[in-house]
Amino acid sequence: MKKFNPLKALRRRFPIRLFWQLVIAFTIIIFLMTSAIYFITRSIVRSYEHGESSPRETTIRDFWADRLGAYYEQEGNWEDIEEMLSTYPTGPDWTPWPQEPLVDYVVAAADGTIIAANHQERIGDALWPAEYQLTNPIIADGETIGYVHLFENKFPTPGVPIPVIMDALASQRFTLGLIITVALSLAAGVIVSRTISRPLANLTTATRALAAGDLSARVPVTERGETKELSVAFNAMADALARADELRRNMTADTAHELRTPLSVIRGKLEGIIDGVYPATPEHLEPVLTEVELLTHLVEDLRLLALAEAGQLYLDRRPTDIGDLLRDAQVNFDAQAEDKAITLILNLPATLPKVTGDWRRIAQILSNLISNALRHTPEGGTITLAAEALEETTSKADEAASQEWVEVTISDSGAGIPPEDLPHIFERFWRGEKSRSRASGGSGLGLSIAKHMVELHGGTISAESELDKGSTFRFTLPVIPEDNTDKA
Secondary structure (H helix, E strand, O other): OOOOOOOHHHHOOOOOOOHHHHHHHHHHHHHHHHHHHHHHHHHHHHHHHOOOOOOEEEEHHHHHHHHHHHHHHHHHOOHHHHHHHHHHOOOOOOOOOHOOOOOEEEEOOOOEEEEEOOOHOOOOOOHHHHHHOOEEEEEOOOEEEEEEEEEEOOOOOOOOHHHHHHHHOOHHHHHHHHHHHHHHHHHHHHHHHHHHHHHHHHHHHHHHHHHOOOOOOOOOOOOOOOOHHHHHHHHHHHHHHHHHHHHHHHHHHHHHHHHHHHHHHHHHHHHHHHHHOOOOOOOHHHHHHHHHHHHHHHHHHHHHHHHHHOOOOOOOEEOOHHHHHHHHHHHHHHHHHHOOOOOEEOOOOOOOOOOEHHHHHHHHHHHHHHHHHHHHOOOOEEEEEEEEEEEEEOOOOOOOOEEEEEEEEEEEOOOOOOOOOOHEEEEEEEOOOOOOOOOOOOOOOOHHHHHHHHOOOOEEEEEEEEOEEEEEEEEEEEEEOOHHOOOO
C-alpha cells in the first residue's frame, strides 16, 4: 500500500503553474537570505553586548579604567583628559589611543556626557542606552565618577561603534530598508520568473495546437540561451512534421495518380474487347500487358521503397567490382542511348578497389540514375559514367584511422535542375513537371529508391546541377579493407 503524501495530493488537486512556482521559490530564497543576514548581524552585535571581548580588549579596558580613576583622584576633574589620553604611555606593546589602529573609545562623566572620544563629533553627546552595557565604570574614592568604553572595531568601516549598529538594526529606517530590499528582490524574481516561464508557456500552447492537428503552430524565437535552442528545435520539429504530412498526402495523391492511368487503359481495352468493339488480338492485348507491367513495376518500386525506408531491405553483401557494373550498365543502356542519339561515355581508372555491397542493388542504383539521365538529356547530348577511389581521414590525430571509398558519378548534358527543385529530387514521387505528366516516363520513385539503397550500403548520394549545363549525380560506397580483401 502506497503511503499517502498530502503535498503531492495537493499538487494534483491544485496544480501550480511554473511562473508561480518560480515566484514562490524566489520569495522563500529572498526571505531566508534576508533573515540569515539580519540574525547573523544581530548575533555578532549581541556578542559584543554580552562582553564577548578579546583578552587584549578586556586588559586594555581594565587598564584604562584604573588609570582614569587614578587621574581623576589626582586632578579632581576631567579638564585635560584628552591630552592625557593622547600622551599617556601604555607600555612597550601599547601605543596611545589616537595611534592605535581600528580602536574606538569613549570616556563619559558620571551623568553619561561624553568628555573624550576618538570621534570628536560625539563629545558633548550622551552615551547611548545600549552603550552602558559595554563600558567599564571609572572608580575614584569608592564612587563611580565616569565610564570608559574601548574596543577593537572589527567591522569593514573603521570608526563605527557597535551601539550605532545596534540602534540602526532596531530603527524603523532599517526595517523600512529591509522591506524595500525584499520588495525589489521579489520584483526582480517576478521578472526573471516571467522571462523563464513565458517561452515555456508559448511552447505548451504550440504543442497543444500541434497535437490537435494544427501543423502551422510555431513558437516565437525571442529569447536567448537554452530557451532559444528549445524554441528553434520545436519549430524545426514542427516543420519536419508539416513536411512529412505534406509528403504523405502527396504520396497518397501521387500513388492514386500513377495507378489511375494504367488502370484506365486496362479497363478501356478490356471493356472494348468484351463489348466486341476490339477483337481479342495481340495488337489490342499488348497495351494491356504493357500497362500491367507498369503497374507491376510501380508496386515493386513501392515495396522496395517501403522496405528501404524501414531498414528491412535485405542486402547480400560481398566484394563487388564497380568497374564491371559500370561496363555492364554501358552495354545495357547503349541501345536506348543510340535511339536518342545520346553518347554514353565510360571513364574509369586503370584499377579500382572493390567495395562491399549487394551487386544487384548497386546495379539497380546505376539503372535508376542512368534512366533518369536518359530521360532528361536531349538528342545529341552526352552521359558520362565515371568512378574513382577516395580516401577520407576520420581523425586528424590518427592518420591510420581512415576510410576508403569509391565515388561513382553519372553526368549528363541535359537542361539541368532548377535550384528550387534540387533539394527535393530525392523525395518520393518528385518530378520537375508540375503537371505530373507521364510523357517523360518514370514513376518518380527511382531517385528516392537509389538514395535509400546507397544509405543502406553506408554511403552518401548527392546531386549538382546548373540550368542549361546538365546535372551530376554522385554516390559513394565503402571500400573493403585490404586485410579483408583476400579473405573475401
